[in-house]
Amino acid sequence: MSRVVLGVCGSIAAIKLPLLVRLLRDRGHDVRVIMTHSSMQFVTPMALSVLSESPVWTPDQCEQGYVQHISWAKDADAMVVVPASANTLAKMAHGLADDPLSMTLLSYTGPIMVVPAMHDSMWLHPATQSNVLQLKNRGVHVLGPDMGALSSGDAGIGRLCEPELIADSIDWMTGPQPTLTGCRVGVIMGGTREPIDPVRLICNRSTGQLGSAIATGAVHAGAIVTVISTEPIHHPQFKEVVMVETAEAMYQSVLSRYSDFDVVIMPAAVGDYAVSTPSANKIRKTGNGLSIHLQETPDILAELGRLKTHQQLVGFCLGDGDIVTTAQSKRIQKKCDWMIANDPTQFGSAHRSGWLIGDHHVTPYHHLSPTELARLILLPLSR
Ligand SMILES: Cc1cc2nc3c(=O)[nH]c(=O)nc-3n(C[C@H](O)[C@H](O)[C@H](O)COP(=O)(O)O)c2cc1C
Numbered sequence: 001m002s003r004v005v006l007g008v009c010g011s012i013a014a015i016k017l018p019l020l021v022r023l024l025r026d027r028g029h030d031v032r033v034i035m036t037h038s039s040m041q042f043v044t045p046m047a048l049s050v051l052s053e054s055p056v057w058t059p060d061q062c063e064q065g066y067v068q069h070i071s072w073a074k075d076a077d078a079m080v081v082v083p084a085s086a087n088t089l090a091k092m093a094h095g096l097a098d099d100p101l102s103m104t105l106l107s108y109t110g111p112i113m114v115v116p117a118m119h120d121s122m123w124l125h126p127a128t129q130s131n132v133l134q135l136k137n138r139g140v141h142v143l144g145p146d147m148g149a150l151s152s153g154d155a156g157i158g159r160l161c162e163p164e165l166i167a168d169s170i171d172w173m174t175g176p177q178p179t180l181t182g183c184r185v186g187v188i189m190g191g192t193r194e195p196i197d198p199v200r201l202i203c204n205r206s207t208g209q210l211g212s213a214i215a216t217g218a219v220h221a222g223a224i225v226t227v228i229s230t231e232p233i234h235h236p237q238f239k240e241v242v243m244v245e246t247a248e249a250m251y252q253s254v255l256s257r258y259s260d261f262d263v264v265i266m267p268a269a270v271g272d273y274a275v276s277t278p279s280a281n282k283i284r285k286t287g288n289g290l291s292i293h294l295q296e297t298p299d300i301l302a303e304l305g306r307l308k309t310h311q312q313l314v315g316f317c318l319g320d321g322d323i324v325t326t327a328q329s330k331r332i333q334k335k336c337d338w339m340i341a342n343d344p345t346q347f348g349s350a351h352r353s354g355w356l357i358g359d360h361h362v363t364p365y366h367h368l369s370p371t372e373l374a375r376l377i378l379l380p381l382s383r
Pocket residue numbers: 008009010011012013036037038039084085086087088089117118119122
């Protein structure tokens with residue numbers, strides 16, 4: 001279990017903290033909360049204490065008989081400031097230590113993430129931008145802010161990222177860290193959908209969960225991430241998200257960007273067959289059954305292997321029987337650096353078991369969450 005210290009600042013976005021604390025507890029993190037004085041106007045210490053199952057440290061408890069900021073800083077595996085106010089970002093950048101949160105941050109030597117939330121005018125102010133740059137240069141991870149509706153009624157950049165994404169990023173902070181700084185990564189994900197007629201599709205059970213975890217992890221590792229997906233996916237730090245539906249559209253989309261990628265990871269479930277001629281109108285019942293002619297879709301991974309120049313390529317292989325031998329030969333045939341092999345019973349399940357196969361490596365893995373499996377895949381790609 002990892003111990004996460006959450007610092008909460010004065011922003012209306014602090015109302016999302018109870019949900020975040022609950023998510024982190026559900027994922028097995030031990031959560032300690034430090035509140036700033038103004039944050040207590042937006043969320044109560046009682047709510048966060050109940051949900052974290054631990055006493056919350058507030059500024060009025062500064063007169064402790066021991067140096068709590070040092071002991072909390074020593075024990076933490078990660079510190080996360082959420083929502084991070086413009087004021088606290090400024091204090092962090094300049095090393096001020098006048099309340100429990102800023103004192104603990106200044107004493108802490110482990111990984112720190114800040115998740116800002118503020119009106120876009122505060123975020124875009126040169127003072128805030130220069131403070132954030134200083135923090136980044138010191139190795140602080142900055143998640144967001146997001147674009148969207150702001151509490152003032154305006155729209156712009158400044159929204160707090162969603163609690164799920166914050167929790168995913170905290171999962172990434174509290175384990176072995178892949179490093180992909182500046183590396184251009186393409187993640188191709190989701191199950192393709194082939195039209196039969198304007199209302200019917202041939203699809204599969206892919207959830208896109210693993211692709212989403214890989215893409216989030218790659219951002220956390222410092223990569224410049226493009227996602228080509230059949231499923232909606234969002235992270236304020238993605239370079240681009242390209243939504244596609246069919247295998248052909250996925251193929252065109254990947255190939256047109258391939259030379260710009262250093263790494264391509266392809267957990268997509270690409271249908272092997274598409275309807276040769278989809279009907280322009282909804283097909284009616286005739287009482288005589290229906291025959292549909294299917295044709296094979298392009299083999300995207302094989303094509304990426306064939307056209308490979310400098311890219312590292314990670315493919316996925318789903319099948320039954322001797323899946324390891326099948327995946328080993330597919331890895332060589334499709335010129336993949338790594339191939340992840342699993343059987344069809346794993347499809348769409350929350351935890352996965354299988355094998356990570358590389359040059360002279362066959363590493364079995366058991367019952368991993370999407371984030372854990374994503375970490376296993378990204379670690380050997382580190383540069
Ligand atoms: C209603 C209201 C909402 C606020 N929302 C934000 C916000 O979203 N982000 C921010 O940086 N400051 C916001 N502020 C200003 C901060 O609360 C203020 O700068 C405070 O000093 C921050 O203190 P702290 O960093 O110690 O939490 C808000 C103030 C009020 C009154």
